[in-house]
Structures are given as C-alpha cells and as structure tokens.
Amino acid sequence: DAGVIQSPRHEVTEMGQEVTLRCKPISGHNSLFWYRQTMMRGLELLIYFNNNVPIDDSGMPEDRFSAKMPNASFSTLKIQPSEPRDSAVYFCASSGRVGNSPLHFGNGTRLTVT
Amino acid sequence: SQELEQSPQSLIVQEGKNLTINCTSSKTLYGLYWYKQKYGEGLIFLMMLQKGGEEKSHEKITAKLDEKKQQSSLHITASQPSHAGIYLCGARTGANNLFFGTGTRLTVIP
Numbered sequence: 001d002a003g004v005i006q007s008p009r010h011e012v013t014e015m016g017q018e019v020t021l022r023c024k025p026i027s028g029h030n031s032l033f034w035y036r037q038t039m040m041r042g043l044e045l046l047i048y049f050n051n052n053v054p055i056d057d058s059g060m061p062e063d064r065f066s067a068k069m070p071n072a073s074f075s076t077l078k079i080q081p082s083e084p085r086d087s088a089v090y091f092c093a094s095s096g097r098v099g100n101s102p103l104h105f106g107n108g109t110r111l112t113v114t
Numbered sequence: 115s116q117e118l119e120q121s122p123q124s125l126i127v128q129e130g131k132n133l134t135i136n137c138t139s140s141k142t143l144y145g146l147y148w149y150k151q152k153y154g155e156g157l158i159f160l161m162m163l164q165k166g167g168e169e170k171s172h173e174k175i176t177a178k179l180d181e182k183k184q185q186s187s188l189h190i191t192a193s194q195p196s197h198a199g200i201y202l203c204g205a206r207t208g209a210n211n212l213f214f215g216t217g218t219r220l221t222v223i224p
Contacts, residue, residue, distance in 0.1 A: 004156075033211065043157075043202065043214040056211055091156060100145045100164065103204075103212055105156035 002026075004106035006092050012112045018080040021109045024073055025094030033103060034067055034077050035091040043091075049075065082113045118203055118215035126221045127193050135188045135218045137203035143183045147204040147212065157202065160188075190220075198222045 005024040013019055025032050033048040047057040049069045057067070064083070069075040079086055089110050093103040117140045127133050137146070145164050149157040161170045163179035163186060170177055174191045190197055203215040 042216050045211055045213055048211050093157075100162070100206060102147055102159040102162055103157075104159065105149075107154075107156045110154075 004092055004094055004104055006090075006106035006109050008109060009107065010110045010112075012114065013082055014114055015083055016081045017113075018078065019082045019086075019111060019113075021077040021090050021092075021111070023075045023077070023092030023106060025075070025092070026096075026104055027073065028096065029094035029104070030072070030097050031095045031101075032069060032075050033093040033095075034075070035093065036088045037091060037108070038088045046077070079111075082111075084113045087111055087113050118205055118213070120201075120203060120215040120218050122218060123216065124219040124221070126223065129194060129222055129224050131193055133190050133193055133220070135201050135220075137186045137188070137215050139184045139205060141184070143179065143186070143205050145206040146179050146183075146186045148177050148186070148188055149202045149204060149214075151200040151202060151217075153199075193220075193222045195222045195224055 004026055007022045031050050034046040035043050036046055037043045044059055046059045047067045048055055052069045052072060065079055067077045089108045091105050091108045093105045095101040095103045119138045121136045125133055147162050148160040150160055151157045161177045163177060166181040166183045168179050176189045179186045198220055201218045204212050206212055
C-alpha cells in the first residue's frame with residue numbers, strides 16, 4: 001500500500017501566480033479530505049469529498065480556492081491568484097468505506113508564497 | 115460548533131518518564147482519534163476510541179475515552195526520544211468530517 005501521495009512536496013511561488021496541489025488517495029478509499037496547517041490556526045479542514053462529490057466546502061477560505069476530484073484516484077486543490085497569507089502546509093487525507101474509519105494522511109505540500 | 119481543547123500545549127520530559135496528554139470536547143464525542151505528527155511529515159494514526167470507558171493500548175501508548183465521552187487522555191509510559199512530536203486528537207462531526215484539536219508538542223530529553 002503506497003499510502004496517500006501528494007505532489008509537489010514543496011512549492012515556492014510569487015504572489016498572484018496560480019498554484020495547483022495534487023493528491024492520489026489510497027486505492028479503495030471513498031472519502032478524500034483537504035486540510036491546511038499553520039502555526040496560528042492549527043489544522044483546518046478545507047473541503048471533503050465522498051465518492052468524488054464535494055460534501056462540505058465551508059472551510060474553503062475564499063473564491064480563490066477551488067478543489068476537484070475528477071475520479072476516485074485523483075484530486076486537486078487550486079489557488080488562483082495566490083497570496084502570501086496562503087503560505088502553509090496543505091495535507092490530503094483519505095478514508096475507507098466503513099463509517100468512522102480513520103483518515104490516512106499524505107506527507108503534505110509546503111507552500112510558500114512570496 | 116464543537117471544539118477540541120488539548121492540554122498541555124507543550125510538554126518537555128526526561129527520557130523514561132511517564133506523561134499524559136488530555137483532549138476535552140465541548141460536546142459528546144462520537145469517535146475520538148489520536149494522531150502523531152513529526153516535523154515536516156503527515157499525521158500518523160495511533161488509535162480510535164468510540165465507546166464511553168473504552169481504553170486501547172499500542173506499545174507504550176494508552177488512550178482512554180471517559181464515560182461521558184467528552185474527554186480523552188493519552189498516556190505514554192517510560193517515554194523515549196522516538197515519542198517526540200506533536201500529538202493531535204480528532205473527532206467526527208455529524209456530517210462525517212474530521213476536525214482536530216490544537217495539538218500538544220512533546221519533547222523527550224535523552
């Protein structure tokens with residue numbers, strides 16, 4: 001089992017640029033979650049999908065953020081345009097079909113916007 | 115909304131000492147999860163508790179969920195440098211997403 005795979009591991013970009021973060025969940029998992037972690041706010045849920053459908057996006061900070069899950073094995077989180085306050089570590093996690101299954105996290109993408 | 119408060123925020127212990135981390139919820143917990151995070155890495159799942167009074171152990175780490183299901187504790191016996199990291203508790207909401215506490219940073223001095 002390869003686990004949840006995120007890319008890139010690190011991203012440095014200039015303010016105003018578009019940023020795309022990618023995630024491959026564990027095969028067979030039907031729920032996918034995007035989180036953001038900062039020192040000030042801790043770990044925040046941005047959006048989660050169930051069976052490729054977005055269920056709750058209330059954590060997405062603003063319209064500059066968007067997430068897609070075109071199929072069961074791939075998801076993207078896009079920020080356009082990026083701002084310095086978006087700098088954080090972004091985590092993707094997936095969980096299985098059984099209710100209350102634990103989430104399995106990727107190693108995250110560290111985003112720095114200058 | 116439901117909140118999870120962890121205490122202490124940080125903890126420094128000598129190797130070999132026991133320690134306890136607490137997680138308190140403002141509402142009844144329906145599934146409580148403990149994770150560990152090392153710097154620069156993702157969260158590693160440790161244990162899940164669902165029933166009031168439930169207790170689980172893995173190696174030298176024991177977690178409990180109190181009878182009222184509003185507080186959980188994580189206890190490490192004979193701490194080692196490998197136990198160092200950030201410990202986070204997480205809980206499910208009725209909408210099935212998972213939100214996390216504020217985290218406890220553990221340092222173990224050899």
